[in-house]
Every structure is written in C-alpha cells, then in structure tokens.
Amino acid sequence: MILPRVSILLAALVTLVVSGPPSAAIYQRSVPQGWSLHRRADPETFFPLKFSLVQSNLHKLEAYLLEIADPASPNYGRHWSPAKVADTFRPSTATVDAMRTWLAVDNGIGLANIQLSRNGDALHVNVTVAEAERILGAEYNIYRHGETGIERVGCHKGYVLPEHVSKHVDIVWPTVHFERSAVAWRDTSASGRWHAERESGVVKRPITEGELEVSGCDQAVTIACLRDLYHFDYQPLAANRNTIAVAEFGAEFVLPSDLTMFFQKYAPARVGQIPTLISIENGTNTPQGDSVEPSLDFDLVMGLLNATQEVLQYAVGTTQDNQEPIDELLGALDASFCALEGVSGEGLIDCGDKPLPNVISISYHFSPDYNDPNITPVISRQCAEIGKLSLTGITFVASSGDSGVSYGGGLGGCLVNGTLVDGNPNGSFVGQFPASCPYVTAVGATSVVPGNSVNDPEEATTAFPSGGGFSNVFAQPRFQRTQISNYLAKFAPDYAPDIFNRSGRAYPDVAANGFPIVIADGGEFGLAGGTSASAPIFASVVASINDARIAAGKGTVGWINPALYSRAFAHAYNDVTNGSNPGCQTSGFLTAPGWDPVTGLGTPNFPLLLAAFLALP
Ligand SMILES: *[C@@H]1O[C@H](CO)[C@@H](O)[C@H](O)[C@H]1NC(C)=O
Ligand SMILES: *[C@@H]1O[C@H](CO)[C@@H](O)[C@H](O)[C@H]1NC(C)=O
Ligand SMILES: *[C@@H]1O[C@H](CO)[C@@H](O)[C@H](O)[C@H]1NC(C)=O
Ligand SMILES: *[C@@H]1O[C@H](CO)[C@@H](O)[C@H](O)[C@H]1NC(C)=O
Ligand SMILES: *[C@@H]1O[C@H](CO)[C@@H](O)[C@H](O)[C@H]1NC(C)=O
Ligand SMILES: *[C@@H]1O[C@H](CO)[C@@H](O)[C@H](O)[C@H]1NC(C)=O
Ligand SMILES: *[C@@H]1O[C@H](CO)[C@@H](O)[C@H](O)[C@H]1NC(C)=O
Numbered sequence: 001m002i003l004p005r006v007s008i009l010l011a012a013l014v015t016l017v018v019s020g021p022p023s024a025a026i027y028q029r030s031v032p033q034g035w036s037l038h039r040r041a042d043p044e045t046f047f048p049l050k051f052s053l054v055q056s057n058l059h060k061l062e063a064y065l066l067e068i069a070d071p072a073s074p075n076y077g078r079h080w081s082p083a084k085v086a087d088t089f090r091p092s093t094a095t096v097d098a099m100r101t102w103l104a105v106d107n108g109i110g111l112a113n114i115q116l117s118r119n120g121d122a123l124h125v126n127v128t129v130a131e132a133e134r135i136l137g138a139e140y141n142i143y144r145h146g147e148t149g150i151e152r153v154g155c156h157k158g159y160v161l162p163e164h165v166s167k168h169v170d171i172v173w174p175t176v177h178f179e180r181s182a183v184a185w186r187d188t189s190a191s192g193r194w195h196a197e198r199e200s201g202v203v204k205r206p207i208t209e210g211e212l213e214v215s216g217c218d219q220a221v222t223i224a225c226l227r228d229l230y231h232f233d234y235q236p237l238a239a240n241r242n243t244i245a246v247a248e249f250g251a252e253f254v255l256p257s258d259l260t261m262f263f264q265k266y267a268p269a270r271v272g273q274i275p276t277l278i279s280i281e282n283g284t285n286t287p288q289g290d291s292v293e294p295s296l297d298f299d300l301v302m303g304l305l306n307a308t309q310e311v312l313q314y315a316v317g318t319t320q321d322n323q324e325p326i327d328e329l330l331g332a333l334d335a336s337f338c339a340l341e342g343v344s345g346e347g348l349i350d351c352g353d354k355p356l357p358n359v360i361s362i363s364y365h366f367s368p369d370y371n372d373p374n375i376t377p378v379i380s381r382q383c384a385e386i387g388k389l390s391l392t393g394i395t396f397v398a399s400s401g402d403s404g405v406s407y408g409g410g411l412g413g414c415l416v417n418g419t420l421v422d423g424n425p426n427g428s429f430v431g432q433f434p435a436s437c438p439y440v441t442a443v444g445a446t447s448v449v450p451g452n453s454v455n456d457p458e459e460a461t462t463a464f465p466s467g468g469g470f471s472n473v474f475a476q477p478r479f480q481r482t483q484i485s486n487y488l489a490k491f492a493p494d495y496a497p498d499i500f501n502r503s504g505r506a507y508p509d510v511a512a513n514g515f516p517i518v519i520a521d522g523g524e525f526g527l528a529g530g531t532s533a534s535a536p537i538f539a540s541v542v543a544s545i546n547d548a549r550i551a552a553g554k555g556t557v558g559w560i561n562p563a564l565y566s567r568a569f570a571h572a573y574n575d576v577t578n579g580s581n582p583g584c585q586t587s588g589f590l591t592a593p594g595w596d597p598v599t600g601l602g603t604p605n606f607p608l609l610l611a612a613f614l615a616l617p
Pocket of ligand 4: 416
C-alpha cells in the first residue's frame with residue numbers, strides 16, 4: 001500500500017509530484033469534521049468509479065467569455081451554441097486513449113466495464129472495491145456522518161495516479177470528496193416558520209395586514225417599495241421569447257395558496273398563477289421540507305415581473321448519493337457535464353434535457369471557498385461549467401451569503417491555518433461558492449435605514465451581515481481590478497495579510513434589498529430576508545433587461561460582470577456607503593464610495609442600467 005509515501009505529505013498540498021520513477025500524483029486528506037470512519041468497504045462490492053477528465057481549452061475559457069461579454073469587444077453578445085461549447089471543451093482523444101490504456105492494458109479492466117460519458121468528459125468504470133484499491137493504491141472505507149447517519153464510501157488516506165495519468169484527470173470520484181454530496185444551504189437568514197425567535201440575529205415574525213398598511217419601506221419591504229427603490233417598473237415586450245428560472249434544492253416547496261395570498265395583495269394579475277415546475281433529478285414541489293425560501297423567491301420574481309412573463313422553478317432533487325446538488329442542476333442544463341448514457345443506477349437522470357433559461361437565480365450556497373484538496377478541484381470544475389453555460393448567453397445570479405466574512409451553513413466558522421474549523425469564531429475570512437465564482441453575479445443585501453424612506457440611500461443590511469470578500473480559489477479578473485484596487489488603497493481595513501486574500505475574485509458584484517421583505521408563507525404574511533431575497537430581485541432586473549434587448553432584436557446579456565464594472569455603467573448604481581459585514585470577530589469590511597466587499601457596485605438604478613445594456617450591440 002501507499003501509506004509510507006502518503007504520510008510524508010503535508011495536508012495542505014493538493015498534489016505532490018514525487019520525483020524519481022515511477023513518478024506519481026498522490027492525493028490525501030484527513031477524515032472531514034462531522035464524519036467518522038465506520039468500517040472497511042466490502043472488497044467484493046461493485047461500485048462506480050468516475051474519472052472527471054481534463055477538458056480541452058479550459059485555460060482559454062475566460063478569454064472566450066470576454067470576447068462576447070466585454071463591452072469593448074467587437075463580438076459582444078455573440079453567444080455560442082451549446083454544440084460549440086461541447087466541441088471546444090471536450091477532453092481530447094489523447095486524454096481518453098491514455099486513460100483507456102491505463103485502465104485496460106496496465107490494470108486489466110475489461111473494456112466493457114469502462115464507459116465514456118455521453119459527451120466525453122468522464123470515464124465511468126464498474127469495478128469491485130478490491131479492484132479500485134489495486135488501481136488507485138487506496139484503501140476504501142465506509143464513513144458515517146455523525147448527525148444524520150448518512151454513509152458514504154471514500155478513501156481519505158489517499159490514492160495514487162501515475163503522473164502520465166494524473167495529467168488527464170481533474171477529479172476521481174469517490175475518493176477524498178465523499179462527504180460533499182447533498183450539501184446546499186439556503187441563504188435565508190429568516191428561514192423556518194417565524195415565531196418570535198432569534199436566529200442569525202434576525203427576528204422572524206408574522207405581520208398582520210393592519211401593520212402592513214402602516215409600515216414604511218424601512219419596516220416592511222413590499223413589491224411597491226422595490227419598484228420605488230430601483231425605479232423598476234417594466235412592461236415586457238417579448239415575454240413569450242424570454243425566460244427566467246429560480247433554482248430550489250431538496251424538499252423545498254411553495255404553496256399555491258400562499259402565492260395566491262401574496263398576489264391578491266401585491267400582484268393581482270398573477271392570481272391563480274404558479275411557477276412552471278421543471279423537475280431535475282426527480283425534484284418535486286410537494287409540501288415536505290421548508291417553504292420560506294421558495295415563497296420568498298417566487299413572491300419577489302413573480303411579483304416584480306409582469307404577469308405575462310412565465311417563471312420557471314427548477315426543483316432539484318438532491319436525492320442521489322455522490323452527486324453534488326449544483327452538479328445536478330448544471331448537468332440537467334448541459335449534457336457535456338453529466339451522465340453515462342444507457343446505464344442505470346449511476347450518473348444523473350437528467351442530462352442536458354432541461355430548458356436553458358436566460359437568467360437563473362440561486363439563493364443557495366454549496367461550499368466554502370478556500371484552498372483544500374477536497375474543495376479546490378471541485379468548485380473549480382463547477383465554476384468552469386457555469387462559465388461554459390454563460391457562453392451560451394445565460395446569466396447566473398446568486399446570493400452572496402448571510403454570514404459576513406465568515407462561512408455559514410453546515411460547517412460554519414473562520415479559517416485557522418488555512419482550514420475551516422467548524423464553529424471557530426475567529427481567524428481568517430472564508431469565501432462562499434458559487435458567489436465567489438467570477439462567472440456568477442453575486443448579490444449582497446441592503447435595507448432602508450430605520451426612519452428613512454425609499455428616497456434615501458440604503459445601508460448594508462444590519463439584520464444579518466451580508467456576505468462578501470475575496471476568493472481564495474479564483475483569481476481576481478482583470479475587469480474588476482480598477483474598482484478593487486481603489487477600495488484596497490483607500491478603504492480596506494488594516495488587517496494582517498493573511499486575514500483576506502487581496503488577489504482573489506472580489507464579491508459581491510451588486511446589491512439589492514434583503515430585509516425585511518414581506519412574503520406570504522404558511523397562510524400568513526410575514527417578514528423574511530437574506531441575500532436570498534437580493535438575488536431574485538436582481539435576477540428580475542436582468543430578466544427585464546433581456547426582454548428589452550430581445551424586443552430590440554439583440555441577444556440576451558449572458559455573463560454581465562465585465563459590463564457591470566465597465567466605465568459606461570459607473571453611473572447605473574445607487575452607491576451604498578453606510579454599513580459593514582462583520583464576522584470572524586472583526587467588523588469585516590466597511591462600505592465605501594464605489595465598489596466595496598459588502599454591497600458591490602451598489603443597487604440597480606433600473607432605467608440607467610437598462611439604457612446602458614441597450615446601448616451595447
Ligand atoms: C458491474 O459489473 C457487474 C459484474 O459484471 C454487474 O453485475 C453489474 O451490473 C455492473 N454494474 C453496472 C452499473 O453496470
Ligand atoms: C403587463 O404588461 C401588459 C402589456 O404591456 C400591460 O398592459 C399590463 O398593464 C402589465 N401589467 C402589470 C401588472 O404591470
Ligand atoms: C426518479 O423517477 C423515476 C420515474 O419516476 C423512477 O423510476 C426512479 O426510481 C426515480 N429515481 C430516484 C433516484 O428517485
Ligand atoms: C497553526 O499553525 C501554527 C504554526 O504551524 C501552530 O503553531 C498552531 O498550533 C496552529 N494552530 C492551530 C489551531 O492548528
Ligand atoms: C479565538 O477564539 C478562541 C475561542 O473563543 C480563543 O480561545 C482564542 O484566543 C481566539 N484567538 C484569537 C486570535 O483571538
Ligand atoms: C489567494 O488567491 C489566489 C487566487 O487569486 C490563490 O492562488 C492563492 O492560493 C490564495 N491564497 C491562499 C492563502 O489561499
Ligand atoms: C447609517 O446606518 C446607521 C445604522 O443603521 C444609521 O443610524 C444612520 O442613520 C445611517 N446613516 C445614513 C447617512 O444613512
């Protein structure tokens with residue numbers, strides 16, 4: 001076995017190339033927090049081993065995207081077809097051949113047990129545990145999650161790939177990433193039924209219709225408040241040619257009766273409508289889990305957009321072992337990212353068979369963002385996939401998180417010596433994925449200052465600390481450097497160099513109101529919030545801009561970040577300069593004139609943003 005060699009590694013190293021023949025790449029980690037080693041895996045059991053292959057041309061992804069998304073580019077708006085995306089990034093024949101040779105010739109695996117995924121981005125190998133252990137120099141175990149009792153197979157002590165093989169492989173599943181499946185956290189601070197209880201600093205409470213009548217937009221944010229704040233009242237011209245989707249994960253649902261209750265009061269033309277359900281991986285809208293997130297999302301998107309605009313609900317199942325929730329969503333949209341054709345019992349059910357939206361709102365997060373062998377390769381591949389889908393003209397909008405500069409969700413805390421320690425209150429700042437992915441438009445949360453009106457500047461939400469900061473995994477794209485350098489030079493707090501990563505992708509990009517939002521949920525009106533609300537509000541703005549561009553014979557806006565930071569857009573925001581996003585026992589970052597890591601460039605001034613996008617080809 002490989003133990004002696006593995007034991008010399010530092011835990012922080014993702015890949016170590018050991019010199020001298022036979023050279024090999026070795027991967028290892030410790031048993032993740034919350035999990036324990038339960039028992040050895042049965043050597044006779046067959047299990048699906050998957051090799052995610054290195055894609056062609058991936059290093060050119062950002063350049064390809066800038067070619068169509070940089071307002072200064074002559075090819076602005078010329079989106080790619082899904083077929084061109086698949087062809088461009090498909091792993092090379094050399095990669096596939098090298099892998100087949102290694103598996104079949106060097107390791108004696110029958111060719112019938114080695115299958116290439118439909119669009120050639122992965123090899124699925126049907127082997128016994130004993131065979132996998134032999135091929136990978138690994139020791140497979142069953143791990144059990146303490147709280148839920150969920151079991152997963154993995155090999156935390158590591159595995160070895162010869163160097164001539166490792167250069168063709170992004171990720172081997174399942175190995176060291178065994179606990180990652182079924183992780184999706186809502187960015188709704190006020191999630192759960194509201195009883196007058198405190199959670200994450202937010203009082204969740206119902207509100208009577210009498211109270212609603214007399215509440216200003218500082219106390220209860222209605223659709224009308226949002227229209228006034230952002231001058232956002234758009235009559236669609238091309239609704240039947242435009243699409244917007246909201247992703248919901250796990251057993252989250254919205255009750256039609258709650259939507260009716262909300263629409264009767266705030267959007268009468270929508271009464272009787274429900275979102276169009278798109279089931280992904282057997283996801284449903286049955287009342288089982290929680291409803292606050294979907295109620296918030298659909299009240300906002302359907303309430304803000306004219307009733308003629310259909311709204312899709314991607315209900316992502318998250319029921320399968322060893323599938324990441326975000327992968328289930330991305331796989332359903334892009335066949336080049338998913339399953340094995342014709343083999344049941346593994347891979348994804350939905351493979352590139354779901355309608356592509358023009359804009360998708362995601363109020364969930366899937367992973368902390370810091371460098372770790374269990375995290376970096378996984379979120380890098382997922383972010384690249386978001387970039388590939390963006391090439392076709394889709395805009396990904398996501399909440400920036402509700403935990404300030406620390407990480408919320410399952411493993412909550414700050415970084416100690418570069419590692420997230422659950423519950424650790426201090427240490428270095430942690431990013432959050434997908435907001436940290438440069439191909440996502442991340443939205444932070446604002447509020448109307450108590451006592452003020454919609455005509456006054458908003459502040460960063462104080463009900464919870466709005467997520468923001470710097471990625472440890474994704475480099476800072478060139479298009480945001482001017483604004484970020486300005487912030488770092490003039491306004492950044494004087495933290496030690498290891499507290500946050502000044503060279504990382506900075507987020508959020510923009511902001512929108514996140515508290516206290518009026519929703520109907522569980523048969524009553526109530527106040528909820530989170531960057532969960534900010535994302536669907538901003539996604540509705542993008543959907544309206546797409547409508548206007550489609551009506552003008554132009555393309556959808558797709559990846560908008562380079563445009564958002566460009567000079568022609570500088571006036572299109574309401575700058576937010578009051579507030580901060582504390583965490584890790586610091587005051588986090590302070591808002592500042594221009595871009596800041598709390599509220600990004602600011603909230604949208606819809607007419608100005610629309611005009612700026614309509615001025616582009
Ligand atoms: C894997 O191979 C075994 C033995 O040939 C077979 O029984 C099993 O059905 C295969 N599994 C899959 C998913 O193909
Ligand atoms: C929706 O758009 C239609 C067509 O432009 C318009 O007549 C109608 O007033 C709009 N409805 C709302 C609620 O804004
Ligand atoms: C998904 O649904 C299909 C058809 O309804 C069913 O056959 C299959 O077992 C389901 N899969 C899972 C993983 O629940
Ligand atoms: C962090 O690393 C330093 C230097 O290696 C070590 O002294 C310290 O104990 C570590 N702290 C924790 C909490 O692991
Ligand atoms: C971090 O918090 C822990 C536990 O509250 C405390 O023991 C430690 O001294 C703190 N470290 C710093 C650097 O503040
Ligand atoms: C800081 O971010 C860069 C990406 O811009 C990354 O390469 C580097 O490893 C990060 N540093 C740490 C300590 O995570
Ligand atoms: C800034 O926020 C604080 C705290 O909410 C508030 O008291 C103050 O009035 C705000 N200042 C401005 C100029 O809005």
